[in-house]
Amino acid sequence: MRLSNTFVKTLREAPKDETARNGALLVRAGYIHKEMAGIYDYLPLGLRVIENIKEIVRQELNKIGCEELLLTALQNPEPWEKTGRFSEKEVDVWFKTELASGGTLGLAPTHEEPITSLMKNYISSYKDLPRYVYQFQTKFRNELRAKSGILRGREFLMKDLYSFHATEEDLDSFYKEVEKAYMKIFEHLSLGDSTLEVFASGGMFSKYSHEFQTILPVGEDTIYYNKNRTVALNKEVLNEETMKDLGVKRDELEETSAAEVGNIFKLKLKYSEPLNLKFVDQDNVQKDVYMGCYGIGISRLMGVIAEKFADDKGLVWPEAVAPFKYYLVGIGEAGTRRAEELYQENQDAILYDDRDVRTGEKFADAELMGIPYRIVISDKSLEAGSLEITDRKTGDTKLVKTLD
Amino acid sequence: MRLSNTFVKTLREAPKDETARNGALLVRAGYIHKEMAGIYDYLPLGLRVIENIKEIVRQELNKIGCEELLLTALQNPEPWEKTGRFSEKEVDVWFKTELASGGTLGLAPTHEEPITSLMKNYISSYKDLPRYVYQFQTKFRNELRAKSGILRGREFLMKDLYSFHATEEDLDSFYKEVEKAYMKIFEHLSLGDSTLEVFASGGMFSKYSHEFQTILPVGEDTIYYNKNRTVALNKEVLNEETMKDLGVKRDELEETSAAEVGNIFKLKLKYSEPLNLKFVDQDNVQKDVYMGCYGIGISRLMGVIAEKFADDKGLVWPEAVAPFKYYLVGIGEAGTRRAEELYQENQDAILYDDRDVRTGEKFADAELMGIPYRIVISDKSLEAGSLEITDRKTGDTKLVKTLD
Numbered sequence: 001m002r003l004s005n006t007f008v009k010t011l012r013e014a015p016k017d018e019t020a021r022n023g024a025l026l027v028r029a030g031y032i033h034k035e036m037a038g039i040y041d042y043l044p045l046g047l048r049v050i051e052n053i054k055e056i057v058r059q060e061l062n063k064i065g066c067e068e069l070l071l072t073a074l075q076n077p078e079p080w081e082k083t084g085r086f087s088e089k090e091v092d093v094w095f096k097t098e099l100a101s102g103g104t105l106g107l108a109p110t111h112e113e114p115i116t117s118l119m120k121n122y123i124s125s126y127k128d129l130p131r132y133v134y135q136f137q138t139k140f141r142n143e144l145r146a147k148s149g150i151l152r153g154r155e156f157l158m159k160d161l162y163s164f165h166a167t168e169e170d171l172d173s174f175y176k177e178v179e180k181a182y183m184k185i186f187e188h189l190s191l192g193d194s195t196l197e198v199f200a201s202g203g204m205f206s207k208y209s210h211e212f213q214t215i216l217p218v219g220e221d222t223i224y225y226n227k228n229r230t231v232a233l234n235k236e237v238l239n240e241e242t243m244k245d246l247g248v249k250r251d252e253l254e255e256t257s258a259a260e261v262g263n264i265f266k267l268k269l270k271y272s273e274p275l276n277l278k279f280v281d282q283d284n285v286q287k288d289v290y291m292g293c294y295g296i297g298i299s300r301l302m303g304v305i306a307e308k309f310a311d312d313k314g315l316v317w318p319e320a321v322a323p324f325k326y327y328l329v330g331i332g333e334a335g336t337r338r339a340e341e342l343y344q345e346n347q348d349a350i351l352y353d354d355r356d357v358r359t360g361e362k363f364a365d366a367e368l369m370g371i372p373y374r375i376v377i378s379d380k381s382l383e384a385g386s387l388e389i390t391d392r393k394t395g396d397t398k399l400v401k402t403l404d
Numbered sequence: 405m406r407l408s409n410t411f412v413k414t415l416r417e418a419p420k421d422e423t424a425r426n427g428a429l430l431v432r433a434g435y436i437h438k439e440m441a442g443i444y445d446y447l448p449l450g451l452r453v454i455e456n457i458k459e460i461v462r463q464e465l466n467k468i469g470c471e472e473l474l475l476t477a478l479q480n481p482e483p484w485e486k487t488g489r490f491s492e493k494e495v496d497v498w499f500k501t502e503l504a505s506g507g508t509l510g511l512a513p514t515h516e517e518p519i520t521s522l523m524k525n526y527i528s529s530y531k532d533l534p535r536y537v538y539q540f541q542t543k544f545r546n547e548l549r550a551k552s553g554i555l556r557g558r559e560f561l562m563k564d565l566y567s568f569h570a571t572e573e574d575l576d577s578f579y580k581e582v583e584k585a586y587m588k589i590f591e592h593l594s595l596g597d598s599t600l601e602v603f604a605s606g607g608m609f610s611k612y613s614h615e616f617q618t619i620l621p622v623g624e625d626t627i628y629y630n631k632n633r634t635v636a637l638n639k640e641v642l643n644e645e646t647m648k649d650l651g652v653k654r655d656e657l658e659e660t661s662a663a664e665v666g667n668i669f670k671l672k673l674k675y676s677e678p679l680n681l682k683f684v685d686q687d688n689v690q691k692d693v694y695m696g697c698y699g700i701g702i703s704r705l706m707g708v709i710a711e712k713f714a715d716d717k718g719l720v721w722p723e724a725v726a727p728f729k730y731y732l733v734g735i736g737e738a739g740t741r742r743a744e745e746l747y748q749e750n751q752d753a754i755l756y757d758d759r760d761v762r763t764g765e766k767f768a769d770a771e772l773m774g775i776p777y778r779i780v781i782s783d784k785s786l787e788a789g790s791l792e793i794t795d796r797k798t799g800d801t802k803l804v805k806t807l808d
Contacts, residue, residue, distance in 0.1 A: 006471055007526045007535040033522050035476050041522060042474040044537075050474075067410055070446040070454075072439050073477065073542060074499075074559045095478075095501040097511065099558075100546040107501065107511075118437050118445060122411045131411040133448075138477060138542070142504040154503075155478045 001044075001324065002343075003353045003365075008043055010365050020218065021310065022303040023149025029315050029369045031302075031323075038146025038154035045369070046302070048323035050157065053301050054136050056188045056320060057159050060181045064174075066132040066161055071114050073138060075106040079113035082274045093141035107140035112293060115162045116271040123289060126166050126281045130174060134161035136298060148220060150303035151259055157298040165290040166279065171266060178294050182212055182262050185296070189305060190318035195261060198223050199246065200234040203265070207245075208237065212262035212296075214304050219259035226252045259304050260297070267291040309393070315370025316393050324351040326403070327371035329362045331378035339377045342387070346403060350375075367392065375403075405448075405728065406747075407757045407769075412447055414769050424622065425714065426707040427553025433719050433773045435706075435727075442550025442558035449773070450706070452727035454561065457705050458540050460592045460724060461563050464585045468578075470536040470565060475518050477542060479510040483517040486678045497545035511544035516697060519566045520675040527693060530570050530685045534578060538565035540702060552624060554707035555663055561702040569694040570683065575670060582698050586616055586666050589700070593709060594722035599665060602627050603650060604638040607669070611649075612641065616666035616700075618708050623663035630656045663708050664701070671695040713797070719774025720797050728755040730807070731775035733766045735782035743781045746791070750807060754779075771796065779807075 003009075014024035015034050023040075026032045031046035042050055058068065074097075080086035086106065088094060095107040108114070115133065123129065139158045146152050161178070165171040179197065186195040195214045202208040211234060213223050225232035231248045243250060272278070272289040280286050302321075309316040319325060328350045330339025343352040351371055353362045366374045376388040386399035407413075418428035419438050427444075430436045435450035446454055462472065478501075484490035490510065492498060499511040512518070519537065526532065543562045550556050565582070569575040583601065590599040599618045606612045615638060617627050629636035635652045647654060676682070676693040684690050706725075713720040723729060732754050734743025747756040755775055757766045770778045780792040790803035 005469060007523070007532065007537060008471075009526060011525065033525065035478070035518065036480050039476050039478050039480075041476055041518070044471045044473050047472060047474050065409060067412075067448045068451060069448050070451050072443050072445055072559050074439070074443050074544070076440050076443075093504075095509075097499040097501045097546075100497075100548050105499075114439065114445070119411070121415065121437065122413060128411065133411060140478070142501075144504050155476050 003355050020149030022306040045323040052321045060185050064177050066134050070135050075108050079117045095140045095142045109141045112271045116275045129166040131164045150299050159296040161294040163292040171290040196232040198232040206266045209265040211260050213258035214261050216259045219257040221258050223258045224253040262296040264294045314368030317370045319372045322372050325349045327366040327374045328352045329376050335377040407759050424553030426710040449727040456725045464589050468581050470538050475515050479512050483521045499544045499546045513545045516675050520679045533570045535568045554703050563700040565698040567696040575694040600636040602636040610670045613669040615664050617662035618665050620663045623661040625662050627662045628657040666700040668698045718772030721774045723776045726776050729753045731770040731778045732756045733780050739781040
């Protein structure tokens with residue numbers, strides 16, 4: 001992409017009400033635009049980061065046999081009334097709206113009810129099980145406060161996966177597969193070392209669920225973990241019983257703030273029972289379908305990665321999610337000519353700063369935008385027959401003959 | 405994709421209230437699921453068709469310098485109040501909702517107001533112009549009736565492009581480029597021959613706008629066109645003045661039903677003036693920005709293509725949008741072994757019917773699902789050292805040695 005050809009530019013200031021660092025930096029660097037608290041547009045560079053994160057998640061889920069679909073935002077109250085969740089007492093973040101032809105609709109904060117209802121058309125026998133379906137979908141949650149940039153959105157992008165099983169054992173075994181897939185995803189996103197699988201409240205039907213929490217000073221959760229990180233738990237379940245279950249003592253546990261980037265949950269029969277999702281087993285006996293659900297916050301991950309790696313000069317994207325691998329600057333006539341050639345040969349990987357502005361301004365923008373490698377081509381580098389490449393993260397510069 | 409591994413299957417019946425052929429066929433063939441009138445989920449095969457259509461549109465828009473972004477569904481009333489369009493008198497299809505922290509929000513039926521407001525951060529000088537930005541976004545329209553399957557949705561997917569110019573001449577010239585790009589898009593979608601550029605009402609600031617209308621018996625519009633198709637107009641502008649402007653007489657015009665698949669519109673200063681989007685020109689004079697907007701109905705296109713090509717056996721997808729190019733069936737032990745190999749070598753192109761069902765059922769599903777080519781491998785075809793390939797559209801069968 002040529003910077004001269006895009007409307008995107010860095011801004012000197014973020015909106016005054018943007019108090020979260022991830023929000024302020026992403027706005028200033030031209031990745032997002034704030035419509036209202038918790039409601040952000042994704043500009044071209046931001047959309048590329050989002051698509052990169054989605055693709056990493058998609059590949060790992062496809063490897064374990066999951067299928068992608070896309071459910072709707074507008075919700076028919078019917079299945080939600082059967083589970084009791086259309087009531088604000090049960091789900092306190094509904095946005096609701098009125099249909100012109102009569103009746104109230106909801107804007108989906110999550111999708112257990114519609115996916116369970118949908119599957120009644122497709123699951124009737126043990127031969128139809130197990131099934132794993134997921135989507136990348138915009139969720140709507142009517143949060144009273146939303147001051148954490150894109151860490152907590154009123155409109156945000158989530159990956160939600162639902163699994164359907166004939167037996168609880170089969171659910172347990174797929175649940176373990178998802179745990180492994182999730183850790184691979186967080187490793188690909190460079191969050192492997194700082195993301196812990198954490199015991200959390202299991203709700204009505206399980207003793208515990210699991211959250212994936214990335215250690216982060218501005219994270220909204222508080223978690224506790226032992227030194228070698230084999231045990232971690234959310235503050236909400238920090239009690240004698242949990243510590244006994246997990247075999248840890250209070251003084252072995254360290255406290256930290258963290259951001260929840262994923263969660264996995266054994267729903268068991270919680271939704272299949274009231275919504276009547278049944279199958280006939282090998283012995284011709286009708287049974288309820290076991291279910292699991294598994295979320296990953298896609299737009300939140302963009303915010304977590306921004307917060308986690310940023311330094312005083314701006315964003316620092318890991319290569320796997322960066323909108324472009326290289327930020328290219330040509331200096332002088334020969335340098336600019338060679339830069340133009342290099343851009344033509346590697347358009348997909350290069351953000352080419354071909355603007356008519358000072359080199360210092362280009363360098364500052366390269367840093368604020370957080371592109372992993374800055375390439376400079378000048379008379380000096382050309383004399384050495386090379387490109388000068390600077391690593392955004394370490395600041396190290398080296399001369400190379402060609403790009404990898 | 406292996407049919408044994410997907411939850412998708414063909415259904416014997418569509419929902420009773422699904423009166424539109426596109427909706428009924430797409431539901432029966434396992435492409436979509438109806439939540440409510442005008443509100444549909446996209447199942448894995450349907451999502452692949454949608455993504456194929458998006459990619460065709462994306463490529464043509466990128467070729468003329470357009471940039472992709474993603475705006476929000478939830479709308480701050482502020483800019484809409486400035487243009488008067490938050491009122492139901494002006495826009496009668498709003499879904500509105502209440503924010504828990506106070507205030508009314510809208511669900512975007514279109515995005516002129518937010519994109520114009522956003523661009524105020526990025527356009528200030530003639531050097532920042534022209535700019536072309538687009539998105540694929542879910543739109544919400546509170547239609548009183550929605551009985552046309554996915555031809556008219558309450559929640560539907562649209563591509564909307566907005567252009568920003570220093571002069572009216574520049575807007576005019578880009579408008580022509582979009583006209584050409586649109587015709588290329590409809591040609592790629594196999595709708596080139598049946599899609600006409602039609603004069604339609606221009607609204608407040610232009611005499612005419614242009615619609616792209618695909619001739620279709622169930623289309624909701626009525627259009628008139630001359631024999632060699634050089635002139636076409638919407639019924640809404642069929643009057644003496646328009647016919648004089650276009651140099652045609654009433655008796656030269658034929659009437660037909662059609663579905664609007666795209667529209668392009670010179671907004672000129674309609675939104676930039678009330679929303680105060682200005683730039684400073686070469687002579688340091690402040691001026692309003694000229695704007696154009698250009699829509700394509702992505703989910704509607706899926707419905708139009710379904711309606712247009714379907715026959716009495718089911719769907720017939722053009723290759724460019726089909727979820728898979730081939731539907732593979734192996735017969736007998738050796739045939740199944742060879743089918744398995746062929747699938748392994750061409751997984752991206754093949755929907756492999758490896759289910760334990762009768763061959764006749766497989767053939768019927770291949771036809772209902774509308775996959776362009778059916779491959780059969782049997783003892784007979786193996787003896788000839790070949791694969792038997794049947795064209796879904798023509799029914800012609802031929803033996804080939806290998807896939808292209």
